[in-house]
Amino acid sequence: MDNIEIVSADLDRIEHQNALLSLMDLYARDPMQGGEPLPANVLDELIPELRKHPAKMIWLAYRGAEAVGFTVCFLGFSTFAARPLINIHDISVRADCRGLGVGKLLMETIEAKARELRCCKITLEVREDNDVARGLYRKLGFDRSNLGAQKIPMEFWQKKL
Numbered sequence: 001m002d003n004i005e006i007v008s009a010d011l012d013r014i015e016h017q018n019a020l021l022s023l024m025d026l027y028a029r030d031p032m033q034g035g036e037p038l039p040a041n042v043l044d045e046l047i048p049e050l051r052k053h054p055a056k057m058i059w060l061a062y063r064g065a066e067a068v069g070f071t072v073c074f075l076g077f078s079t080f081a082a083r084p085l086i087n088i089h090d091i092s093v094r095a096d097c098r099g100l101g102v103g104k105l106l107m108e109t110i111e112a113k114a115r116e117l118r119c120c121k122i123t124l125e126v127r128e129d130n131d132v133a134r135g136l137y138r139k140l141g142f143d144r145s146n147l148g149a150q151k152i153p154m155e156f157w158q159k160k161l
Contacts, residue, residue, distance in 0.1 A: 019067035
């Protein structure tokens with residue numbers, strides 16, 4: 001973890017905008033994310049739309065002067081706990097910097113913010129076949145969501161519009 005610094009992204013700074021767009025595109029091109037570059041319209045709209053979102057939290061990981069990882073999170077709310085929560089929407093580390101502890105530092109930054117905000121939990125999605133990410137998340141105390149005394153597993157569902 002030598003020389004790794006986590007900074008809160010300032011989307012008014014062009015260097016942070018460029019770092020996020022570049023890292024997001026690398027993330028999209030990863031086989032775990034579909035292996036396709038981000039469409040041009042997404043690259044054009046991402047920063048302006050994120051700027052408008054009041055509940056965003058974005059961190060960039062730098063190794064020296066180079067951006068090597070990022071996370072995009074959103075503040076939500078748990079009605080069952082009557083407290084806020086943080087959802088990790090995206091988290092990625094450049095392939096050539098994996099194994100250096102960057103992901104762990106990003107996760108620790110998110111947890112520190114969640115504790116500061118008195119969040120009841122941190123949520124995320126992970127592919128069932130992403131053993132590396134699942135290993136890190138388990139090591140940091142995450143596990144599959146379940147509900148009730150019977151611990152019924154929950155699934156993440158979606159309807160694309």
